[in-house]
Amino acid sequence: MAPSQAEPTPVETAPATETIAAPLLAWYAQAGRTLPWRDIDDPYRIWVSEIMLQQTRVDTVLNYYDRFLEQFPTLSALAEATEDQVLAAWAGLGFYRRARNLHRAAKTMISEHQGQVPSDPEALQTLPGIGRYTVGAILSSAHNARLPIVDGNVIRVLSRVFHLAGDPSRSAMQKELWRLAEAILPGDRPGDFNQALMDLGATVCHPVNPRCDTCPLQSLCLANKLGDPEDFPHPTRKTKVVFQQRAALYIRDRDGRMLLTRRPDAGLLASMWELPAVDLQDGEDPAAAVTTLLPSAKRARKIEPIGTVEHRFSHRHWTVHVFAAENPVASSPLDNDQRRWVHPDDLHEIGLPTATWKAVRLGLKLLDAEQRPGESPG
């Protein structure tokens, strides 16, 4: 019913929390996405999906999820795998600590939680890599527990629907978001509701150009009423990017194997394999620095630059000067935990982070170029 003309224009008021669920669930029933971790009840598989999805888009996860579960079909299988196997399966997904935490948590679930993903929220959140969001996501999805979730999608939807001007990085705003996420959660089907909220954020309530015309919450959304949805949420501050020059060595033995070294077990790309490399000081000559990477102090004949690769992390930008060399040593023994010689055909067993792949590809291209001439067929 339209307000009387005589009355003053009412100040827009926030929608009642209980008005959200019905239209959202109705929309979800016909517009929700079909995903491999939907409509399943195996907490293990749901857990794996939620860890992969942390700060990672659905489309990216889809390239890993089935393969990972094929390799580690059960909680026991994951717990019994080696950390290197898990890291190899994770290679390219990023945030590698997720993989190590996943593996560690699996072992703990086997040893201290009767071989199950705990269904108790407090117990679950004790495990490494599982915070409040992931607890809510796993348990609401696997057991229909009435637990809220607040992720990037929910922050966007709620800050718009309720016109919340606060900075989501501040604890006061966080508290308000969790309070609202809990308040709008229906007693019935909280699992579907949480999934619906995220689908809405991902497919309709976009950061820019939100599709308000198709949104099931349009009529009650304050930002839509006031015409400023793109002003929400409060913009996040961006971290400053550090630029780093590096020199890397693609050294090949007589069997065509390349030397790989393992990164430190903490920090960036922890425990992942890469070509031997050094960080360069400002203005340092890469060609000079790279000679320190040779496995033998013997004269290195023929070190040649084969190109440069760029790799951008969220907070760091690498420029890697790649050099190629032949192993001055007759054979290439000495595989151990920190360095190993690997044939190109065996790289899949290790799993390389993307930054390493870019450098390795230069070396492989070199190999191709040497063989392609075909002037010496036999």
Place this chain on the structure above:
DNA sequence: AAGACGGGGGG
């Protein structure tokens, strides 16, 4: 409270 931690898709 702020920063570390990967990578990729889209404007």
Place this chain on the structure above:
DNA sequence: CCCCCAGTCTT
């Protein structure tokens, strides 16, 4: 090139 994502943990 910039933004930012189905976050968690550390300092």
